[in-house]
Structure formats: C-alpha cells, structure tokens
Amino acid sequence: MPSVHSSPFYHMENSAILNFLRHSHTPGEKRSSKSSSGGLLKMFKLFPMLTSGCKMVALLGRPRKPLLKDNATTGTIFGYRKGRVSLAIQEDPHCMPLFVIELPMHSSVFHKEMASDIVRIALESETKTNKKKLLEEFVWAVYCNGRKVGYSIRRKQMSEDELHVMQTLRGVSMGAGVLPSPSEKEYASDGELTYIRARFERVVGSKDSEALYMINPDGAAGPELSIFFVRAH
Numbered sequence: 011m012p013s014v015h016s017s018p019f020y021h022m023e024n025s026a027i028l029n030f031l032r033h034s035h036t037p038g039e040k041r042s043s044k045s046s047s048g049g050l051l052k053m054f055k056l057f058p059m060l061t062s063g064c065k066m067v068a069l070l071g072r073p074r075k076p077l078l079k080d081n082a083t084t085g086t087i088f089g090y091r092k093g094r095v096s097l098a099i100q101e102d103p104h105c106m107p108l109f110v111i112e113l114p115m116h117s118s119v120f121h122k123e124m125a126s127d128i129v130r131i132a133l134e135s136e137t138k139t140n141k142k143k144l145l146e147e148f149v150w151a152v153y154c155n156g157r158k159v160g161y162s163i164r165r166k167q168m169s170e171d172e173l174h175v176m177q178t179l180r181g182v183s184m185g186a187g188v189l190p191s192p193s194e195k196e197y198a199s200d201g202e203l204t205y206i207r208a209r210f211e212r213v214v215g216s217k218d219s220e221a222l223y224m225i226n227p228d229g230a231a232g233p234e235l236s237i238f239f240v241r242a243h
Contacts, residue, residue, distance in 0.1 A: 082209035084183070085222055085237065088175050089117045090191075091201030096172060097131075097237070099145070099222070103207075104180055109145045110168055114152055114160030117204060123154060124206070124233055130155055132238040133162075144220055144239055175205060184208050184227065208235065217241075 084103045089095035095117050099109040113120075113131070123129045131154055135147040148164050168176070174192045186206045210222035218241040224234065 082225060083212045083222060084207065085210045085224070086175065086179065086205060086207045087120065088189075088203065088205035089120075090203055091117050093117060093200045095120045098172065098176065100176075103183060107168070107176065110165045110172060111150065111162050112165070114162055115154060120154075121204075124235075126155075126233075128155070128234045130234075130236045130238070132240065135239075135241045137241060144218060144241055147241060171203075175203070179205065179207055182207055210237070 084100040086098045086100075087095055088098075093116065094112055095115055096110065096112045098107040100107045111133070120129075131152070133150040133152055135144070135150055137147050137149070145164075150162050150164065152159050152162050165172070171192060175189060178189055184207055187204070189203045189205055191203050209225045211225055213221045213223065215221065220239045222237040224236065
C-alpha cells in the first residue's frame with residue numbers, strides 16, 4: 011500500500027477520502043494488486059466472447075454454495091460500450107437500489123481503468139447541510155483514480171435501461187458479462203450492454219463519509235475496486 015503522499019488522491023481537497031485509503035482491503039486479507047488473472051477481472055476479459063447474456067445470468071444466478079457475506083452490499087457498474095457507465099448500489103440484489111447515478115465516464119475509459127487492477131472512484135457532495143443522509147445527496151463531483159472527471163446527479167427515478175439491468179440481474183450475486191439489450195436500435199447505435207456486479211464491504215466513517223470495498227470471493231486474486239462517498243464540510 012503506497013503512502014498517502016503517493017496516493018492518486020493526495021491532490022484532492024477533502025481529507026476524508028485520504029482516511030479511507032488506509033483501508034484498501036478486507037482486514038486480515040492479503041491481496042495481490044498486480045495479478046491479471048482470477049476474480050472478476052478474469053470474467054471481465056470474457057466480454058467479447060459472450061454472445062448470450064441470458065446464459066451468463068442463469069449460470070451466475072444459481073451458486074452451488076454461499077461465497078459471500080450475507081450482510082455485504084451489492085454494487086453494479088453497467089453501461090453500453092459506446093455510452094457512459096452507471097453505478098447502482100443495493101443492500102440486497104433482489105431489492106430496488108438505494109443509490110443510482112450515471113457517472114461522467116465512458117465505458118471504454120472505465121474498462122481501461124479496470125485493466126490496471128486498482129480502481130478508486132470517489133464521489134464528493136458539496137452540500138453544506140446535514141439534513142439528508144449521505145447517499146440521499148443529489149449533486150456529486152466524481153473522481154477516478156485521483157482525476158476529476160466531472161459532475162453527476164443522483165437519479166430520483168431509474169431509466170428504462172437501468173430498470174432492465176436491475177430486473178435481469180435479480181438472481182445474480184456477482185459476475186461480469188454482456189446483457190441482452192432492451193431494444194435492437196440501442197444495441198446497434200451504442201454497442202453491447204456490459205456489466206460488472208460484485209459484493210462490497212461497506213464501511214461508515216461518519217455521517218459525512220462512507221466507503222465500499224469490493225470483496226473477491228474465496229480470496230481469489232483480482233482487481234481492487236473501491237468507491238468512496240464524502241460530503242464536504
């Protein structure tokens with residue numbers, strides 16, 4: 011784990027994110043960030059090979075044994091190859107998301123970041139009031155690996171495509187692949203609808219800071235994906 015001063019988040023103004031970076035993996039779990047095989051990254055590389063998203067969903071939806079913590083949070087990052095990616099957070103994959111936002115990042119950019127093995131996404135709300143819970147804030151500045159990529163607004167209501175993804179993945183705890191597009195027209199113009207779904211350890215630092223750390227099942231080597239939520243004081 012690099013020092014705080016070598017972290018890509020060192021130049022960010024909010025120090026709460028830096029505090030979370032000291033917890034980059036599950037306590038007691040030794041993780042290799044250099045490995046390019048195993049875990050979700052291995053499935054991620056199957057994107058061009060998957061011709062039937064339904065088969066992938068059916069395969070992943072019936073695990074033979076429980077692999078993950080029951081109290082883990084589910085996170086899904088999805089989007090068309092030629093469009094932007096969205097992030098959905100669920101307390102249970104069978105329930106509606108408690109947080110949905112379209113990130114100001116194109117899928118191709120996010121895929122390249124995932125190939126680097128370490129991805130840290132930070133969402134910073136500049137709201138000055140504490141009347142709302144942290145994940146109820148609407149306007150967020152978005153950073154990826156220390157670089158500010160723009161602003162996003164949390165969705166009050168999901169789009170048809172987002173509902174389609176959530177309904178299709180209801181039985182999926184974790185995985186990566188290609189989903190059938192809700193319309194042939196969108197598939198032709200925007201490319202395949204890809205997704206990554208994983209379970210995350212949720213760490214609440216305070217009412218103004220939370221973090222999600224991806225759990226690789228059975229200690230398998232894979233990418234480190236962390237998502238930070240911070241409200242500016």
